[in-house]
Amino acid sequence: MTNKTTNLPIFPLDVFLLPGGITRLRIFEAKYLKMVGLSSTLGGFIISSNKQQHEPSSRWGSWVEIINFDNGDDGVLEIDVKCKSLVELTMVESEIDNLQFASISEINHWSEKQSSTHLILLSESLLSVFENNDLLNDLYSSKLINNPYWVVSRWLELLPIPHDVKHNFVFNSSYVEAKKLVNSIISKEI
Amino acid sequence: MVAIQTNLPTHVSHAKSSSMTDKIDHTQLSAWLKEVADARCKIAFTHLFKFFAPKIQRIARSKFPNEAQSHEVVQDTMSNVWRKAHLFDSDKGAATTWVYTIMRNVTFDILRKIKSNREDNLSDDIWPIAESAAAEEQPYEDHLENKQLLRVIEALPETQQEVVKGFYLMEMSQEQLANHLNLPLGTIKSRLRLALAKLKVHLGEDND
Amino acid sequence: MIKHHPKFELLEAFVNGDLPASLSIAITIHADMCPLCQQKILQLTEQVAEQSFEEDVISLDNLDNLDSSSHFDISIDDDLESDALFDSMISNITFSEDVAEVVKPTDKSVTFKDKTYVLPTVLSNIGFGKTANVGKLSRSRLQLNEDEIHTNLLHINAGGGVPAHTHKGFELTVLLDGSFTDHEGEYNKGDFIMLDGTFTHTPVSENGCLCYTVANDALHFTQGINKLLNPIGSFIY
Numbered sequence: 001m002t003n004k005t006t007n008l009p010i011f012p013l014d015v016f017l018l019p020g021g022i023t024r025l026r027i028f029e030a031k032y033l034k035m036v037g038l039s040s041t042l043g044g045f046i047i048s049s050n051k052q053q054h055e056p057s058s059r060w061g062s063w064v065e066i067i068n069f070d071n072g073d074d075g076v077l078e079i080d081v082k083c084k085s086l087v088e089l090t091m092v093e094s095e096i097d098n099l100q101f102a103s104i105s106e107i108n109h110w111s112e113k114q115s116s117t118h119l120i121l122l123s124e125s126l127l128s129v130f131e132n133n134d135l136l137n138d139l140y141s142s143k144l145i146n147n148p149y150w151v152v153s154r155w156l157e158l159l160p161i162p163h164d165v166k167h168n169f170v171f172n173s174s175y176v177e178a179k180k181l182v183n184s185i186i187s188k189e190i
Numbered sequence: 191m192v193a194i195q196t197n198l199p200t201h202v203s204h205a206k207s208s209s210m211t212d213k214i215d216h217t218q219l220s221a222w223l224k225e226v227a228d229a230r231c232k233i234a235f236t237h238l239f240k241f242f243a244p245k246i247q248r249i250a251r252s253k254f255p256n257e258a259q260s261h262e263v264v265q266d267t268m269s270n271v272w273r274k275a276h277l278f279d280s281d282k283g284a285a286t287t288w289v290y291t292i293m294r295n296v297t298f299d300i301l302r303k304i305k306s307n308r309e310d311n312l313s314d315d316i317w318p319i320a321e322s323a324a325a326e327e328q329p330y331e332d333h334l335e336n337k338q339l340l341r342v343i344e345a346l347p348e349t350q351q352e353v354v355k356g357f358y359l360m361e362m363s364q365e366q367l368a369n370h371l372n373l374p375l376g377t378i379k380s381r382l383r384l385a386l387a388k389l390k391v392h393l394g395e396d397n398d
Numbered sequence: 399m400i401k402h403h404p405k406f407e408l409l410e411a412f413v414n415g416d417l418p419a420s421l422s423i424a425i426t427i428h429a430d431m432c433p434l435c436q437q438k439i440l441q442l443t444e445q446v447a448e449q450s451f452e453e454d455v456i457s458l459d460n461l462d463n464l465d466s467s468s469h470f471d472i473s474i475d476d477d478l479e480s481d482a483l484f485d486s487m488i489s490n491i492t493f494s495e496d497v498a499e500v501v502k503p504t505d506k507s508v509t510f511k512d513k514t515y516v517l518p519t520v521l522s523n524i525g526f527g528k529t530a531n532v533g534k535l536s537r538s539r540l541q542l543n544e545d546e547i548h549t550n551l552l553h554i555n556a557g558g559g560v561p562a563h564t565h566k567g568f569e570l571t572v573l574l575d576g577s578f579t580d581h582e583g584e585y586n587k588g589d590f591i592m593l594d595g596t597f598t599h600t601p602v603s604e605n606g607c608l609c610y611t612v613a614n615d616a617l618h619f620t621q622g623i624n625k626l627l628n629p630i631g632s633f634i635y
Contacts, residue, residue, distance in 0.1 A: 016361075033438060037445045071403050077438075129362070129370055160364050165386060177389070184385040185378075186371065214451060232492045239488050245451050247480065261483065269491045273498035283444065290447030294415040302419060306543040313415075315503060315520045316422045 008042055009035045010061065010092065010100040014049040016166045017062040017083045018111040018153040022139040027077045031099045036079060039066060046102055047081070048089060049163070059089040060170050063104065080139055085112065086170055110175040111153040119148045119179075121187045126151055129158065149175060155182040219285035220278075227275035239268055246293050253297060259304075266296040270319075277319055291317055400432050400588040408592075409435065413442040419542050420549040420612045424572050424590065426520045427610060431588035510536045510553035515575055515608050517551075526551070534558025552609045554578065559602035567614035569593045576607030 011032060017023055027036055039045045048061030064081035071077060087104035094100050123145045130136050130143060144150040156169060156178055169178050219241065225234035243264050250260035270292045278288050295313035303309055362370070368378040404412075404425055411417050412425045429436045503522035507514050510529065525541040534555035542549050546567075551574075554560070559578075571591045578585055578601045585591060585601075 030437070030441065033441055034445060037442060041449065069406055071405060077406060125370070132370070158362050160362055160367060161382060161386060165389065168389075181385055181389055184388065185367075185381050214448065230492075230495045232488075235492055236488055239484065239491075242451065243484055243487070244480070249450060264484075265487055265491070268487065270498070272491045273496065274500075276497055277500065283440075284447065286451045287444050287447040290443065290450055293450075294413075298415045298422075301415075306419070306545075308543050310523060312419050312423070312520075312523065315523055316419070316426045319500070 006043070007101050007103055008063065009038055009045045010089075010102050011035060011045055011047050012050040012100075013047050014163055015047055015062075016157050016163060017047060017064065018157060019062075019083050019085050019109060020111065020144070020150055020153060021062070021157050022067070022080060022082045024078055024080050024135065024139060027079060033077065035099055036066065036069075036077065044081075044084065046087060046089065046104065047083075048102070059092070060107065060167075061087055061089055061102070061104070063087045063106070085109070107170070109170070110178075111149055113149045113175070114147050115149060116146050117148050118146055119151055122148075122151050122155060122179075122182060125186055126154055126158075148179070152179045152182055155186065159185060214286060216284050216286065220280040223271075223275050223278045223285050223288075224280070226272065227278065235272055238271060242271070242289055243268060249293070250297065253301070259300060262300060263293065263297055266300075267293045270296065274319060288319075291319060295319070399586065400428075400434075400590075402585065402589040402591050403432065403435055404428060404590050404592070406438075409438055410442060413439060413446055418544050418547055420540070420544055420547050421570065423520050423524075423549075424570055424610060424612055427518045427572050427574070428588060428590040430518060430520075432590075508538065508551060510551075510608070511555055513553075513606070518574065518610075535560070547612060547614045549610070549612045552611050554601075554603040554607050554609070556606040557604065558606070559600060567594075568612075570612040571601075572610040574608045574610055576603060576605055578603035578607050578609075 011025070013025075015023060027033055035045055044063055044065040046061040046063055048059060062083040063085050064083050066079050067082045068080040069078060086107040086109045088107055089102040089104055091103040092100055093102075127143065127145055130140060152175065156166060159182065161181075219238070222231075222234040222238045225231040226238065246264050246267055247260055250263035251257070254260050254263070267289070271289060274292070278285065295317055298313040298316075299309075299311045302312070364378050364382070365375060368375045371378070408417070408421070408425065412422055415422075417425070425435075425439075429439055503519055505519055506517045506522050508517060508526070509515075511531075521540075527539040527541060529536055529538045535558060536553040536555075537550045540549040540551070552571075554576075570593075571585075571589075573585055573587050573589045573591070575587055577587070580601045
């Protein structure tokens with residue numbers, strides 16, 4: 001099953017979202033409204049930056065599913081999407097209305113792992129970020145604060161570091177390196 | 191493999207395709223409709239009928255328990271296609287959209303007759319057939335690929351820039367992080383610099 | 399400016415023809431005044447149409463219809479039978495070469511307390527009950543026959559309001575003309591305001607307004623003396 005390819009529409013956005021990560025998108029452009037409609041039958045869509053350098057690594061994206069939606073105050077459609085896995089984009093084609101579709105294969109990523117080692121400092125600190133940010137708090141109805149992989153993933157998404165650096169953590173880097181990086185910024189422990 | 195996600199309520203249960211490759215020949219369908227409209231051409235109508243009727247019947251069967259009613263939907267829909275073909279305007283939308291509108295309206299009126307015992311045939315007032323045009327391109331700007339917009343964002347002072355981007359990117363600004371950790375901004379900046387430098391050494395320079 | 403719109407899910411059900419007439423009419427009224435929703439509806443219709451008439455839907459179709467085994471067995475007999483049936487349908491339909499003429503409905507108008515309003519076209523072919531008045535409120539019921547769902551035109555005269563109320567079901571208001579306010583703010587022409595049973599609100603209209611309302615349960619007034627008004631609840635909605 002894992003290597004079977006699927007064809008999904010692409011939403012081009014420079015956002016770093018690991019499995020389990022949730023973000024809110026505002027959709028008002030005709031072709032992306034269409035994409036939202038399609039995604040309910042196709043099983044989601046791919047968020048992928050079109051600023052990625054494809055060499056030496058291939059283009060990747062976050063396969064997301066819509067978990068909630070609403071009309072914003074100005075009537076624009078807002079959808080909350082959750083990343084189910086990271087994927088490698090193999091073939092990208094334009095179809096109707098320039099909406100792009102990609103064949104994908106899933107990437108096994110450490111952020112999907114589970115464990116119950118409590119990272120006291122990172123967990124507590126992340127929890128307080130959530131508590132002080134209504135939007136984040138709303139988006140994550142369950143916070144897997146006791147799962148270190150989840151905690152490090154969320155921190156990696158939130159930290160203000162350049163995206164090309166974050167992209168390294170998709171293919172090349174391990175959980176240990178990600179944790180080191182986050183720790184060195186949040187708690188200054190290495 | 192295709193997970194059908196459930197949070198977004200969808201009623202298009204009859205309408206699912208696992209691939210995007212199975213294309214409908216819209217040009218052909220429009221051409222047949224035009225022949226029906228202009229020449230009352232029975233052959234063109236038969237082609238349309240063979241294309242649409244089995245699909246309409248299948249969809250109707252999912253809405254009506256009773257076979258006679260699903261036949262009624264096919265009969266009424268295709269009869270409207272025959273009698274209203276002159277109202278179809280291929281510039282305004284696809285033939286599939288037009289026939290779908292007729293089928294949905296016929297179904298709605300029959301359901302209403304059953305449930306509310308009313309034969310007021312309101313559907314054509316709710317969804318006027320003549321106006322079932324396709325979406326015209328709205329002058330929406332592409333907010334993601336619009337380079338101009340990005341340039342505007344990039345011209346903003348850094349703090350504002352991060353507020354604008356943050357809406358999409360779910361990322362903290364350096365100031366937010368400094369506030370959160372209760373540290374001076376300078377300390378955060380140097381921590382970030384140091385952390386990134388270490389990472390680069392570790393990963394090698396080829397990822398730049 | 400229109401600030402309140404139907405939810406995406408409601409638009410989807412509308413396009414699929416799954417909403418009752420009362421709510422479908424409400425969305426048509428709103429979309430006629432709201433290009434944004436009109437656009438969304440057109441796109442959804444196009445998509446659903448495309449998907450409905452795609453070729454390879456049979457196998458996946460079954461996934462969604464596990465409850466009805468009858469959808470599985472499109473047997474050869476069935477096919478032959480429907481071939482014959484289809485052939486006779488084709489000859490019946492094409493027997494007459496008459497073309498359907500389209501009559502554009504003439505717009506209706508209503509008068510409440512000496513004020514005359516032209517109604518949205520979608521209401522042209524619907525019957526109305528007699529107007530009833532209580533204080534500054536007037537209502538006329540639409541004869542849609544939808545059991546527990548009641549649809550009305552509700553007119554609030556300048557300075558009038560509806561006492562604080564809540565109800566078990568939903569209450570939908572589409573503002574046809576004028577404006578009103580409640581604790582949430584001001585509502586204007588074209589706004590589509592859907593409230594569920596958890597809301598309590600007290601709409602007041604300074605300059606008067608005309609609303610299209612749909613509710614599926616009588617109102618219950620919630621404040622002190624207004625409880626005495628509960629019989630009015632079934633009057634208004």
